[in-house]
Amino acid sequence: MTIPSDRLRQLTGRFAELEARMASGTLEGDAFVQASRDYAELEPVAATANEVLAMRDEMDSLAEMASDPEMKAMAEEELAALRASLPEKERILAIAMLPRDSADARPAMLEIRAGTGGDEAALFAADLYRMYERFAAEQGWKVEPVSMSASDVGGFKEVVANVRGNGVFGRMKFESGVHRVQRVPVTESGGRIHTSAATVAVLPEPDEVDVRIDEQDLKIDTYRASGAGGQHVNTTDSAVRITHEPSGLVVTCQDGRSQHKNKEKALQVLRARLYEKQRDEVQGAEAEARKAMVGSGDRSERIRTYNFPQGRVTDHRIGLTLHKLPEILAGAGLAELVDALIAEDEAKRLATLDG
DSSP, X not given: OOOOHHHHHHHHHXXXXXXXXXXXXXXXXXXXXXXXXXXXXXXXXXXXXXXXXXXXXXXXXHHHHTTXXXXXXXXXXXXXXXXXXXXXXXXXXXXXXXXXXXXXXXOEEEEEEEOSSHHHHHHHHHHHHHHHHHHHHHHTOEEEEEEEEEOTTSSEEEEEEEEESXXXXXXXXXXXXXXXXXXXXXXXXXXXXXXXXXXXXXXXXXXXXXXXXXXXXXXXXXXXXXSSOOTTTTSSSOEXXXXXXXXXXXXXXXXXXXXXXXXXXXXXXXXXXXXXXXXXXXXXXXXXXXXXXXXXOOTTSEEEEEEXXXXXXXXTTTXXXXXXXXXXXXXXXXXXXXXXXXXXXXXXHHHHHHO
């Protein structure tokens, strides 16, 4: 995709103006915070735009030099090298200039729930949670459990966690959907392969100003925690269930020993779900376009299969199979899948712009 030079000069000019405003010392408070965000977002794009403009100007100069018989051979050699390298630099620039989801830079709420498959599904949900924990550690992110509902066999019926760091949602958002596992359960004496599933949802975490919750809209119930646990389970009414009556959303949290902490965590989850609901409503007109990309992020959509007997992982949205199941479940290998999904999304959005 070739972006006109005039447009690139407008972009670099806008960045220069922003740089001057930042250096002037006249910006304060919210205006300075917003300008800092704009600067951080625009700086790498402007740098690449300047490189492309410089390469194009150099090509024009070399084309003029090539009309001189004494300079022709040298000019044409340098011109050929620039012609070979410019398209890749322009592609990088086009990707950098693609419209960004404003939520991409945010931390995320990760929700994993055991699906079909009973105990085996709960064990697989735990495998997925560990995979994301290790992947997050590789990225320099921090994972903070919000709520965990353990199964009797050591897996998770449900686990919710915050993933904090730079660009979490942008890299994690394509993980939403149904993850399927094919393996021989440890409880299976006949050696038969079972298929189980777990659903993953990755929601951008909002600031408090993004979602305002009126206490009057909430119905809050407290009860005694249940399920697998130690001496503190079933001793106090510390578990919290919050119903947001306008939307009908229900959130429960029983992981902490303190009712106050559980309420705080439940509100955190509620805020993320309400924010996602708002985003879906705003992006309603773009819903079909989003589905045409790597995936809609719908939790009912089967996105990936982990096949243990063959040691492979297949992402059905992009038709990519990697025979690296242990590395992927160990976290480090997941980056290859994530990068491929992001690249596919960028390629399809670039094609849409070209069309």
